Amino acid sequence: MAKKEGLNISELLAKKEKEILDAWTKAQADITAFKKGLITEKQLREESARFLGILVRAVAGGNLEDITAPEYDEVNKFLANFSVSRASIGFSPSETATYIFSLKDTVLRFLQDEFGDQPAELSKAVIGFSMLMDKLGLITVETYVKAREDVIREQQKSLLEISTPVIQVWEEILVLPLIGTIDSARAKQIMENLLESIVATKSSIVIMDITGVPAVDTEVANRLLRTMQAAKLMGAECVLTGISPQISQTLVHIGVDLSGVTTRASLRDGLALAFRKLKLKVTKMEV
């Protein structure tokens, strides 16, 4: 039975491919992205013709259920590329999914015309085809989101790299300006970068500046303390600077004990302290 209805739909698709394509392209003319000029009618038509061809081949065997079957490989591949390219030219997820859903509406109308006199067959065909198209629609959304997520992950990675510099400001003095959120991945990287730099530059003083860290909760404080402990083990003294009045109050309230840590309000004060410890003096030149 399933075979028969499948055949009906695939026959219909194959027979009416041209008319369906016309109707489908027309149905898509209303979408906003099309109006915004992100894609031309010609492009849309070519793309649609290609997809319809692929879909006709995929359903030819009568399989409308299992879209993981080999005959759907082409369909899946097309949709994956399609979503990614749509995402990159600025289509919204719903506009991307509308592509498939407008085809569904179009084909359902053709089914109606074809099987209008056989209600039982019609409803079976409608349900079968709807489910197939819903699955395909979901694929477009899923790949669209995945494409976006990939972009975000890339950006996160590059942010991680640029956001933990260790700067040698003077002989034996390192500055570690911390910016943004310190999560476990960042904390690990900060620690590694710092310890390597201590060895490489033979530094004895590390100034950790948290001016750019918006919130210090116990977890962040704990990570900072551990980093400073590790630096100490390598023979470098740590100075924590850039503690804003708000963060200072919060830390006191929350009960984080920083009594073992040398702290200064600003990076400038920290640097002055470092100079003093190294018995360096900054003076104005006599002219």
Place this chain on the structure above:
Amino acid sequence: MEKIEEVSINNSEDIILARQIAREMAKELGFGLADQTRITTAVSELSRNIYTFAGTGRVVVKALSESAKKGMEIIAEDRGPGIPDIEMAMQDGYSTNKGLGQGLPGTKRLMDEFEIKSEAGKGATVTIRKWLR
């Protein structure tokens, strides 16, 4: 004015989202910079607890107005393993994951009101409030 925002906590980025929402609302309600930071930090602690101990949960941030009082309420709830001994968990320096052990007691000190409910195996709910004065 009824304002409620909800963040579901599923990964460490959601912690940042939760505290940004809390900070925004605190700012809108007219909390000063110090209180904004306290509220943000408290939300950070609670959502991190959700992520660390339960994996998933949600944080609800609410604007409150009771007669003459205005303030903010934050509810952090999860269906995780729960807190077996609340009294211990509220003690300074007690930690089950090598943390500083200041998270919950610290959060209590940062806020005006603090309620904690938990049943082993059924999750935990922490409700905190801060009033505008």
